Structures are given as C-alpha cells and as structure tokens.
Amino acid sequence: MDRERQIKNKMITMQHVAKTFVTERKTTRIIDDISLEVKENELVALFGPGQCGKTTLLNVMAGLEKATSGEIIVNGEKVTRPGPDRGFVYQTLALFPWLTVMGNVCFGPRMRGISKKEREERARYYIDLVGLKGFEDSYPVQLSGGMKQRVGIARAYCNEPSVLFMDEPFGHLDAQTRYLMQDELMRIWEKEKRTIVFVTNNIEEAIYLADRVIVLTNCPTQVKKEYIIDLPRPRDYVDPGFLALREDISSVVDKTL
Amino acid sequence: MEQLDYKKSKRKYWLLSAASVIVFVFIWWFSTAVLKLAKPITLPDPVTIIKTFIVKLTHTAPDGGTLVGNTLASVKIALSGYVMAILVGVPLGVLMAWFKPVDRFVRPLFDLLRPVPGIAWIPLMIVIFGIGITSKIVVIFLTAFVPCVVNSYTGIRQTRDVHLWVGQTFGASNLQLLTTVAIPTALPFIMTGIRVALGSSWCAIVAAELLASSEGLGFMIQQARGINRPDIIICGMLAIGAIGALMTFLLGIVEKHVVKGVMHK
Numbered sequence: 374m375d376r377e378r379q380i381k382n383k384m385i386t387m388q389h390v391a392k393t394f395v396t397e398r399k400t401t402r403i404i405d406d407i408s409l410e411v412k413e414n415e416l417v418a419l420f421g422p423g424q425c426g427k428t429t430l431l432n433v434m435a436g437l438e439k440a441t442s443g444e445i446i447v448n449g450e451k452v453t454r455p456g457p458d459r460g461f462v463y464q465t466l467a468l469f470p471w472l473t474v475m476g477n478v479c480f481g482p483r484m485r486g487i488s489k490k491e492r493e494e495r496a497r498y499y500i501d502l503v504g505l506k507g508f509e510d511s512y513p514v515q516l517s518g519g520m521k522q523r524v525g526i527a528r529a530y531c532n533e534p535s536v537l538f539m540d541e542p543f544g545h546l547d548a549q550t551r552y553l554m555q556d557e558l559m560r561i562w563e564k565e566k567r568t569i570v571f572v573t574n575n576i577e578e579a580i581y582l583a584d585r586v587i588v589l590t591n592c593p594t595q596v597k598k599e600y601i602i603d604l605p606r607p608r609d610y611v612d613p614g615f616l617a618l619r620e621d622i623s624s625v626v627d628k629t630l
Numbered sequence: 631m632e633q634l635d636y637k638k639s640k641r642k643y644w645l646l647s648a649a650s651v652i653v654f655v656f657i658w659w660f661s662t663a664v665l666k667l668a669k670p671i672t673l674p675d676p677v678t679i680i681k682t683f684i685v686k687l688t689h690t691a692p693d694g695g696t697l698v699g700n701t702l703a704s705v706k707i708a709l710s711g712y713v714m715a716i717l718v719g720v721p722l723g724v725l726m727a728w729f730k731p732v733d734r735f736v737r738p739l740f741d742l743l744r745p746v747p748g749i750a751w752i753p754l755m756i757v758i759f760g761i762g763i764t765s766k767i768v769v770i771f772l773t774a775f776v777p778c779v780v781n782s783y784t785g786i787r788q789t790r791d792v793h794l795w796v797g798q799t800f801g802a803s804n805l806q807l808l809t810t811v812a813i814p815t816a817l818p819f820i821m822t823g824i825r826v827a828l829g830s831s832w833c834a835i836v837a838a839e840l841l842a843s844s845e846g847l848g849f850m851i852q853q854a855r856g857i858n859r860p861d862i863i864i865c866g867m868l869a870i871g872a873i874g875a876l877m878t879f880l881l882g883i884v885e886k887h888v889v890k891g892v893m894h895k
Contacts, residue, residue, distance in 0.1 A: 437795055457801040467792045470891040471814040481800040484810070512891035532800055 384536060384568040385411040385434065390443030391593075392426075392433055403429045405593035406443070411536075414566040418579035421589030421597075422627045427572040430594060431538050434570065435459050448535040457485060460529035462539040467525060468513040474500060474524050475509040481532030492531075499527040502561055519550040526561065539571045543578065555581055559606065576626075580618050581608050591627040598625050674861045682861040683868065692862075693853035695845050701869050704846040707763055708835040711770025715827060719775045720820055723782025727816075728808050740779065748773025748834040752841050761842040766835065773834040774827035781823025785816025818892065821885045828881055832874045 392404040403426040411417050419427050432438040434445055436455040445452040447459060460481075461467075468477050475493065478500055482492035500509060503523040513521055522542055529537050542558075543551045555578060562569065573579050579586045580602055588597040600622060604614050655676050661667045662675035670678065686697040695703070726733040726740075751772050755765035789812045797811045839848025847866050854862035 432795075435799060437798065455795070455798040455801070457799070459799060461796065461799045463792050463796070466790065467796055469793060469796075469811070469814065471817065471889075472891065480796075480810075484797070484800045484802045484806060514891055528796075 382413040383410055384413045384415070384448060385409075385570070386444075386446045387434065388444045390430075390433060390440045390445060392429055392438065393441045402593040404433065404440075405595050407594065407596055408443075409587060409596060411568060411570060413568055415584050416562060416569045416571060416582060418583035418586045419570065419572045419589060420576060420579040420586050420622070420626070421574070421594065422591055423574065424592065425589050425627075426592050426594040427574075427589060428540055430589070431540050431570065431572050434536075435461055435538050457481060457532055458535045460532055460534035460537045462522070462525045462529045462537065462542045464541045465518070465521070465545045468521055468528075470513050473510050473512055474505060474516075474527075477513070477524055478527045478531045480528060485532075496527070496531050499531045500524075502530070502565065503527045504557065517550075518546050519554055522546065522554055523557070526558070530561075530565065530567070534567075536568045536570065539569060541572055541574065544574070551578075556607070558582065563606075576619055576622055577610060580604075580615060580622070581610065586622065588622060588626055597627070598622075671858060672860065674864070678861050679864050679868075683865045686862060686865055692857055692859065693850045695850065697850075697865065697869060700845060700847050700850045700866075701873060704835050704839065704848065705873060707766050707846070708770055708831045711767040711835075712774045712828060712831040714767070715771045715774035715778055715831070716824055718771075719778025719827070720782045720823070723779040723820075723823075724786055724808075724813065724816065726779070727783045727786030728812060743772070744776055744780075746772075748776075748830065749837045749841075752838055756842050761844065766838045766843070769838050770831050770834050774831045777823045777826040777830065778820075779823075781819045781826065782816060785819025785823075786812050788819065789815045818889050821889055825878065825881055825885070828877055829874070832870070832877065836870055 387410070388408050390404060390407050391402070394401045394403060407430065419430065421427050429438065433440050434447070434452065436445075436452045436459065439453075450458075452459075469480065472480065475496055478496040479492045482495060487495075497509070500506060503526050505520060505523050505527065508516065508520065513524065516524065525542065543554050546554060559582065571579075571582060583602055586600045586602060588600070589595070590597045600618065602618065604612065604618075609615060659676045662670075662673055663677065674682075683697070688696055688698075690696055690699075693700075722736065726736055748769055751769050752765070755768050759765035759768065793811050793815065794807055797807045802810060835846070836848040836851075839846040840852050841848075843849040843852075847870055851863050851866040854860075854866065
C-alpha cells in the first residue's frame with residue numbers, strides 16, 4: 374500500500390521521557406515516562422484532555438525544553454536544544470508583526486545565512502503552496518486568522534525541517550475556517566510530505582488528519598492508547614468508520630472539568 | 631461615494647480644528663482691542679503680537695538676538711543634548727533589558743538618578759560648567775536620557791516568548807534573537823521614548839535658558855519680562871509652541887517609516 378511504502382524509516386524516537394517542573398514551592402510532574410516512535414512522513418496527532426501537557430511534550434520534542442530524564446532522537450540525532458531541522462507552527466500570534474509575509478517565511482533561511490535571492494525564491498514557492506500568492510508584501514495585521522496560519526505553515530516549511538511540530542495551529546480559528554484549514558493542510562501535506570506531529574484537543578480534527586492518533590492521559594501525562602487511522606483520504610466526518618473511531622476514542626479519553 | 635464621504639468628514643473635522651483657534655483668537659482680540667479688559671502693557675491684543683513677531687524676526691532689540699537667532703540657538707542646544715541622549719540611552723535600555731548583569735550593574739545608579747527632574751540639575755551644572763552651552767547640553771542630555779532608557783527597556787521586555795521560540799527553532803543565536811526579534815518588538819516603544827524625550831528636551835532647554843543663559847528663546851522671554859514687554863514674551867512662547875509641534879510632527883513621519891506592521895491611524 375502507498376502509505377506503507379512512504380512510512381518506513383523512524384524519524385522520531387522517544388524513550389522513557391519524563392519532565393518535571395521544579396519551583397520553590399513544589400515540583401510538578403508534567404510528563405510521566407513516555408516512549409513513542411514517529412515514522413518518516415507520518416502525520417501523528419497527539420490528542421488529550423485540557424491541560425494535559427501536550428504542549429510541554431511538543432516543546433520537549435522540539436528541544437525548547439529539556440527533558441528531566443529519557444532520550445529523544447530526531448532524524449538520528451539526539452535532541453538537546455532547538456534546531457532548524459525541527460519546524461514549529463504555533464497556535465496564534467507567532468508571526469512577526471513587523472515583517473511582511475515574505476519576511477516571515479524567509480526568516481528561517483535568513484537565520485541560516487542563505488542568500489536573499491535564494492531564500493526569496495524558495496519562500497515564493499511555499500507562499501504559493503499555501504495559497505497566499507499576491508500577499509507577499511502584506512503585514513500580518515492585514516491578514517485574517519486563516520491566512521496567518523497559512524503563513525505560519527509556509528514559514529515552517531520554508532526552512533525545510535525534517536519534522537514539523539504543530540501546536541493546536543487551528544485552535545483559535547472559527548469552525549468554518551478550521552475545516553477549511555484542515556483540508557488545506559491535507560492538500561499541502563499530500564503535495565509536500567513531511568513528518569508532522571500535530572497537537573490538538575479536538576477529536577474530529579485528530580481523526581480527520583492523522584495517520585495515527587496517540588491518546589494522552591491527564592497530568593502527569595502518559596500514553597493511554599494508540600489508534601491507527603486507516604480510513605481513506607479525503608475523510609468524511611459522518612462516515613460510519615469515522616464515527617465508530619470517534620466513539621471509541623471518546624470512551625478512553627480522561628475526563629476533566 | 632465612500633471616498634467622497636471620507637473626504638467630506640475629513641474636511642469637517644479640519645474645519646472644527648481651525649474653528650477652535652479662530653474662536654480663541656477672536657475672544658482674545660475682542661476682550662483686549664474692543665472691550666479693553668486689560669491694559670496693553672499687561673496683555674496686548676493679537677494684532678500687536680503679530681506686529682511684534684514680524685519685527686522681532688529681524689530685529690535684535692531688546693535682548694541682543696533676533697527671534698530667528700534665538701530659536702536656532704535653543705534648537706541647536708536642545709538637539710545636541712537630545713541626540714546624545716538617544717545614542718546613549720536607547721542602547722543602554724536595550725542592553726539592560728537583554729543582559730541581566732548589565733541590568734544589575736546599572737540599575738541602582740539609574741534608579742537613583744531617574745526621579746531627579748532634568749531642571750534640578752541646572753544649579754549644579756552652572757556651578758561646574760558655568761552658564762555656557764555645556765551646562766545646558768548636559769541638562770538636556772540628563773532629561774532626555776531617562777525616557778530613552780525606560781522605554782527601550784520596557785520595549786525589549788515586551789518580546790513574546792513564542793517569538794523567541796520561533797527564533798530558536800530557526801536556529802537563531804542569542805545575538806540574532808536580540809537584533810531580529812527583540813529590537814523589532816521594542817521599536818514602537820523605543821520610538822515612544824524618543825518622542826517623549828523630544829518633548830522633555832524642549833521643555834528643559836527653555837527652563838534652563840530662563841534660569842541661566844545669554845541667548846535663546848528662554849533668555850529672550852526672561853529679558854522681555856525684565857523690561858515689561860508681554861508682546862515679546864508671547865512671541866517667544868508662540869515660537870516655543872510652534873517649534874515643539876513641528877519637531878513632533880517630523881518625528882511622527884520618521885516613526886511611520888520605521889515602525890512596520892502596525893495599523894497607522
């Protein structure tokens with residue numbers, strides 16, 4: 374099958390990763406012994422209840438925060454700090470408001486000292502890919518929420534990382550735009566396959582997008598259960614298989630207030 | 631159609647602004663020239679002021695300088711101290727906000743100097759440097775320096791964590807984070823500091839000249855007071871107001887070109 378051909382190499386390996394925050398008053402265990410693997414070009418959704426430490430997990434994988442124990446290997450290299458091989462798409466407000474769309478998308482290559490001509494050429498390709506051709510010189514303040522997230526995706530793609538981390542990228546969008554952006558992400562990903570780890574608290578979004586959904590427990594976070602989603606794409610929210618999975622995942626996820 | 635409405639409403643507000651000035655001048659003229667509520671030696675009418683203004687543009691009496699010359703003298707000193715304050719204050723504020731040791735080192739001294747108003751330095755400066763240019767430049771410098779430091783510091787501190795993360799995931803070094811993320815974030819604040827500093831510089835120069843000087847607008851006003859010439863005093867005040875407004879306007883244009891990605895109103 375097509376998917377099996379593309380997904381074979383291990384891209385991310387996490388082994389017994391734990392994260393504890395220590396303050397003067399107390400120590401809080403956020404992540405409690407998580408081991409997982411993500412294969413190349415796989416789209417994995419991390420799904421869990423409210424404040425379950427999904428973002429912390431993602432930050433640890435990206436190297437923005439140090440794991441208290443355990444080991445993370447991305448593309449054969451141990452993660453100790455953030456690096457350009459791991460791109461990040463944030464929820465909102467992560468675009469640089471003082472830069473144009475072009476300036477934002479170019480940012481990564483610029484930090485790596487790639488020439489202006491080359492990085493703009495590359496940026497143009499990704500701006501086109503996310504459907505923002507003609508908006509190169511606009512500032513974020515002039516864009517809608519959906520367009521901003523398109524810029525965020527183009528910016529992460531433009532640096533050509535081996536893994537893309539997305540932290541609830543559509544969380545702040547209205548429902549209509551959210552559906553649209555999910556389809557857009559699918560279109561972009563089908564065209565430019567990358568390994569994507571996608572954090573969401575929306576169960577339908579997880580099933581709609583992912584090859585595999587990893588359900589996390591409440592804090593301290595552990596892996597509760599994994600689901601391989603082998604529904605054909607494009608998926609249908611009211612397809613019986615979809616609904617059955619939704620039912621199934623809902624029943625295992627921890628409830629929070 | 632909408633464009634027309636826009637222009638129409640713009641013109642309406644412009645007229646409203648002009649009306650406030652016209653009404654003010656009219657009341658002034660009516661109460662002095664017609665009702666004669668005040669003696670000309672206390673408060674002259676607007677026509678006299680305009681006449682004095684035109685005469686004073688080229689005449690040196692009674693203080694030894696023309697209006698133009700006095701204005702230039704004041705502007706020159708104010709701008710020298712002001713520019714130095716920006717060149718020292720903005721980088722210092724940025725470094726304090728970005729590098730903790732710098733903050734720890736500079737802060738006690740800065741916190742001690744900060745509440746001292748610029749003009750409170752005048753007596754000491756006169757004792758040290760006399761009433762020449764140097765003492766005034768130092769006073770302006772100290773006045774303008776504080777808002778430059780404070781606003782740059784605050785601006786850098788506004789840098790969003792998520793922007794720093796983005797920078798880090800793109801492999802930016804600490805110095806690159808400062809120049810490509812923190813300073814652009816701070817720029818609107820830095821510009822505000824620079825604008826506030828301009829206002830206080832201009833106030834301080836006039837105050838300094840009132841106390842101790844041999845030329846400048848403040849000096850001219852002080853001399854006119856000594857010989858009871860309210861018309862010259864008002865001319866001096868008009869010049870102070872006009873120059874201050876002009877400089878603020880010019881700085882606004884600069885700001886529009888420097889600060890990107892915000893909705894300019």
